[in-house]
Amino acid sequence: RGSVMIVLPELNKDVHKLEEICAGFDLQPRGSSGEHSAAVGGKWDISNKQRIGFTEVQLVQKMIDGVKKLIALEEELAGAGATGGAKDCGTFALPEIDAAFDPWLKGQLMASPADIKDTDEFKYITFTELPPFVEAHKSLMRKSMTQELFDSLKDVKSSKGYTLSNGMQAGVLRPHLGVGFTCGDEECFELFKDVINPIVQGWHQFDPSTQTHESDLDFDKLVFTEEDAVLFGKYVKSTRIRAARNISGFSLPAGSSKED
Numbered sequence: 535r536g537s538v539m540i541v542l543p544e545l546n547k548d549v550h551k552l553e554e555i556c557a558g559f560d561l562q563p564r565g566s567s568g569e570h571s572a573a574v575g576g577k578w579d580i581s582n583k584q585r586i587g588f589t590e591v592q593l594v595q596k597m598i599d600g601v602k603k604l605i606a607l608e609e610e611l612a613g614a615g616a617t618g619g620a621k622d623c624g625t626f627a628l629p630e631i632d633a634a635f636d637p638w639l640k641g642q643l644m645a646s647p648a649d650i651k652d653t654d655e656f657k658y659i660t661f662t663e664l665p666p667f668v669e670a671h672k673s674l675m676r677k678s679m680t681q682e683l684f685d686s687l688k689d690v691k692s693s694k695g696y697t698l699s700n701g702m703q704a705g706v707l708r709p710h711l712g713v714g715f716t717c718g719d720e721e722c723f724e725l726f727k728d729v730i731n732p733i734v735q736g737w738h739q740f741d742p743s744t745q746t747h748e749s750d751l752d753f754d755k756l757v758f759t760e761e762d763a764v765l766f767g768k769y770v771k772s773t774r775i776r777a778a779r780n781i782s783g784f785s786l787p788a789g790s791s792k793e794d
Contacts, residue, residue: 559600673714718789
């Protein structure tokens with residue numbers, strides 16, 4: 535058996551990938567203190583897995599070729615980190631959604647370019663492909679988002695920099711949400727109407743493309759009798775009517791930057 539002790543700090547972050555590469559060259563990775571031990575400081579013991587059926591030269595050559603491949607990948611990963619290829623996630627952490635889905639989501643996050651709206655606590659993800667939604671994703675966004683729709687809008691951006699990925703992120707990271715899409719500014723309602731209108735129709739039973747919202751603030755039209763007032767007084771402890779308005783020209787909360 536030929537072996538080398540080699541320090542692989544980057545590959546040490548993805549042991550599964552390390553094992554895959556070794557298997558391709560019939561090599562066996564062991565920890566710093568032997569089989570089933572930890573690779574302290576990223577130090578691995580790499581050796582040829584096969585013992586018989588090959589000459590000594592063949593076995594050693596396999597080890598050499600495999601170790602060269604490991605070194606090349608290690609340098610590639612280290613170079614990506616040095617040039618900012620990996621996203622600085624700060625304190626932002628992804629939720630655990632599904633064992634098959636989570637690695638894809640992490641890869642999308644790490645490959646995403648910096649967004650002007652990023653903070654230490656929250657990072658925006660740029661989805662390079664239609665998310666492989668799982669059963670847990672229940673939102674109307676998931677139900678209406680087709681491959682064709684995603685492809686046609688993935689590069690669309692509002693004048694304030696809000697994208698399709700920005701809008702989808704809530705529904706991708708929080709599968710239980712019923713809506714699953716957020717608008718970053720007023721332009722989004724037109725730019726992404728093919729996504730938003732079906733969601734509005736599904737949630738409010740109102741079709742923005744064919745219907746017009748009506749406002750009526752005449753409280754005298756309300757039916758609320760004296761008996762109703764007595765009944766409410768017995769059971770209701772407080773009441774509130776909430777109205778919200780947005781200021782034209784400023785981003786909505788989901789698309790706000792420090793400047794806003």
